[in-house]
Amino acid sequence: MPSIDPKMESSTEPREMTLHRLRRCIALLERVYGVPKRRGLGPVDILVQTILSQNTTSANTHRAFESLKRRYPDYQALLDAPDEDVARSIRCGGLAAIKARRIKEALEMIRGRKVGDDVAKGGQKADSGDGAGPGRPVGAGGPGGSGGAAGRIDLDFLKDLDPKAARDYLLALPGVGPKTAAVVLLFGFNMPLIPVDTHVNRLSRRLGFVPEAASIGEAEEILEAMTPVDKYCSFHVNLIRHGRAVCKARSPACAGCVLGEICPSAGIGGQKG
Ligand code: SF4
Structure with a gap:
């Protein structure tokens, strides 16, 4: 487990209490959203899908990925295709030209990979x-x-x-940042990493698990140190679900939120849940 700089502790709350709230958070979210199941995609598919997910909704990501896989059942065919054709197949996901280029460059590097x-x-x-x-x-x-x-x-x-x-x-691959890398390794290989996307980042701060001053990288380390390894996937997926459905960026629906009992920010969106 990563060691955490004491300055990065989330608050004056005793650590045991924070750990207790985090475990309770996982249990409450599993009660509402269930225990997430892996979709069974291979690592390259996960990588491509995650690149497609940048700056768009999950529905558009899914549509773009399905369209891409229909058009190019194997990635060699995708690499052989002109950029414009690839972009056309993922247009519904937005930023199609950029994403098509990134996907092709990443796949090219994987195909000709070198050991650094x-x-x-x-x-x-x-x-x-x-x-x-x-x-x-x-x-x-x-x-x-x-x-x-x-x-x-x-x-x-x-x-x-x-x-x-x-x-x-x-x-080192084009279009791959820390979140995308962690998603591929967690879901493709079950490696112990917690991807911190916009929802995980926002909720983990509102819930007092991560201090406001922490960077994304520090947030990753803090969450990985506090979360039971067998709950990494559940915590990540269900925080995203809750962030989309309830604890939205601009209008958190605190009234009735299942996490109200353990959330130090309860009430910021109106009546306390
Ligand atoms: S109580 Fe409010 S701030 Fe806390 S998790 Fe729920 S919606 Fe978000």
């Missing part, structure tokens, strides 16, 4: 062996030997890396 110094020297799990030198294609004896040959569009080799090294690899 960080991954080759420091990132592998201790028992995975190290047959690759810097700059050598993964798969030709690369991390774990399970990444497949360079030229394949898959991210399976990430499962043999430490979360930090896997995250660093993804962050």
